[in-house]
Amino acid sequence: MVWRIGIDSGGTFTDVCLFNEEDGQVQIWKVSSTPDDPSRAIAQGIAEGMERVGITAEDVGYFGHGTTVGTNALIQHRGVKTGLITSDGFRDLLEIGRQKRPDLYDLQADKEPVLVARDLRLEVPERVHHDGSVETVLDETAVREAARALREGSAKSVAICFLYSFVRPEHEETARRIVEEEFPEAFVSTSNEVAPEFREYERMSTVAVNAYLGPVMQGYINRLATRVRELGLKVAPRLTQSNGGVIGIEAAAKFPTRTVLSGPSTGVVAAQDLARQTGITELITFDVGGTSSDVALLSGGKCKLVGESVVHGYPIKAPMLDIHTVGAGGGSIAAVDSGGLLKVGPRSAGAFPGPVCYDKGNEEPTVTDANVVLQTLNPTHLLGGRMEIDQGKAKAAIGRLADKLGMDVMDTAQGIISVVVANMARAIRLISVQRGHDPRDYTLTAFGGAGPLHAARLARELDMRRILVPLTPGIMCATGLLQTDLRADFATTSMTLLGTDSQATLATAYEGLEARAQEWFTAEAIPQDDRVVQRTVDVRYAGQNYEIAVEVPAGPVNVATIASIRTRFEEEHRRLYGFIAEHDPIQLVTFRVGATGLVAKAAFRRHPDAGPDASSAKIGQRDVWMPEAGGFTPCAIYDRAKLKPGNRIAGPAIIEQMDTTTIVLPDMMVTVEPHLNLILEFLS
Secondary structure, eight states: OOOEEEEEOOOOOEEEEEEETOOOOOOEEEEEEOTTTTHHHHHHHHHHHHHTOOOOGGGGGEEEEEOOHHHHHHEEETOOOOEEETTTTTTHHHHTTSSSSSSTOOOOOOOOSSOOGGGGGGEEOEETHHHHTEEEEEEEHHHHHHHHHHHTTTOOOOEEETHHHHOOOOOHHHHHHHHHHHHTTTTEEEEEHOOOOSOOHHHHHHHHHHHHHHHHHHHHHHHHHHHOOOOOOOOOOEEOTTTEEEEEHHHHHGGGGTTTTTHHHHHHHHHHHHHHHHHHOOEEEEOOSSSOOEEEEEETTTTTTSEEETTTEEEEOOOOOEEEEEEEETTTTEETTTTTTTEEEEOTTTTTTGGGGGGGSSSOOHHHHHHHHTTOSSSSSEGTTEEOOOHHHHHHHHHHHHHHOOOOHHHHHHHHHHHHHHHHHOOOOOHHHTTTTTTTGSSEEEEESSSHHHHHHHHHHOOOOOOESSSSGGGHHHHHTOOOOEEEEEEEEEEEEGGGGGGGHHHHHHHHHHHHHHHHHHTTTTOOGGEEEEEEEEEETOOOSSSEEEOOOOSOOOHHHHHHHHHHHHHHHHHHOOOOOTTEEEEEEEEEEEEOOOOOOOOOOOOOOOOOOOOEEEEEEEEEEEEGGTTTEEEEEEEEOOOOOEEEEESSSEEEETTEEEOOOOEEEEOOOOTSOEEEEOOO
């Protein structure tokens, strides 16, 4: 068994990457996604991919999968009818939240709907204090009545969240047992196992999302497992988590909140490997698919891990790579808003009917249609000739939009690109400028089916001088699945002031967390030499509302450990906020341990230098609309598969491959590096 398969299931395409561990051979494949049941496209992609390389199911030793099933169900509110059992007085916490409007100055802004209807949010007598002492013992009879009421109310799933359950989980565990007795068919989720941390609203939101998505994820995983068995694969699928690691399908079904950034996280993992390959470690990743753009910042070749994020309006307490998403992709629909201005996204044409040029019934122009009209994309076909398209229909759709705007067709098409690039630039400024990073100090790493298509103009917008385009950018997330380790995260909240007398608290916290990590290593049968444990702690000045994650040195907790935490916290606080409060007490809040099980990874080879002449890769020429050159401009077309290390290409030019297209502006130079990645640089 020498082949490893990685599959990323997106909104428009399902990407397949096959890697041979013995000879380093890489094959990529794409099939249209099947939104009604993503497992159908996955099975099709696996079957076609194996046929393409001439292997059987017995040759496959690893199958990794990135999914958007949970994310899409949350976005589209297609989860199950969910009930909530909580402490007396807290049934409306999900609705009250933090009393924040989505947009401070938009009086018409709507909040996302509450996932649990009020009549299914039931209170029971119980109360635990912050120190773990019990004021009111759990009323088990009330829990039993609540479980029966939820069953009669046709709930499919039950979330249980009590105040301070992260300190004393016994009440929640008792409630779980009772609910499972009274309502055995329900999916039951407790806050102490999903998010054992302080902040009751975020913890309740997380367990509610987990319960809301649980049966959806379970159904999908059961269908996927069945299709995998039918294909004859002997390996169990591994699903990617939001933290950049993978877990087994049983854990993914139990904790769907851990997979809400499953797809985008693997692209960032692949970018981290790209940083190791090229030695370019300061990166901003730019992953553009059919419906969205995902951006992340890598410093020192690593993406920051955060303990909490707001995903489509819902706070989720789970370790996640620090990825920001905007609704700007190839399928984003362009329209005129109520003010008569051009707007692009977040609505998307998706996989079906897709952009107008796909000729599947959509009549609203998309970003892909604009690129087809401008001829930055091939005007006759996509996917290396496998998919014919209709430029005439795209031009007609943009023409209708142009009439509404009172503009020329080509100017309207270029306007669509300019608007979507502005949306993408705003996302990158959010993760860079607003967090104290200058994007000019970073290399823009473009991938996804539409990333390299827009990277040059985005880099110019942000004054970034260099762009890195990987070998297979359109299936980068699938490639990342072949670089992904097993990972689990453990946390406990125990507030204490930083000082010499806090050593015992730190030692006790990490002893317990690392014991849980070792239990997980054993359960996953990870060899001793492949076990990696990393400690962090969330730190703040006493009285602050939000914390900064700080790495904690390995080894015994001592005075040096305390000094290291203080120094690292102050350095990060100064970078983020521009100051430190020297005399204010520092508070430790949540202790975390990340457990990583290292796995064998796909390793991509270096190739010998072939010199600067790229003429053998030139396959033609076409006129491309480039306002930078004054309109339609003759552009040489290059076949990416024929480029060799050392080749150089001067813009304007277009580089085509099966999974994406790279645009090279007139004042740019492209160099092919030893791993066949493209480096684009502005000359002026």
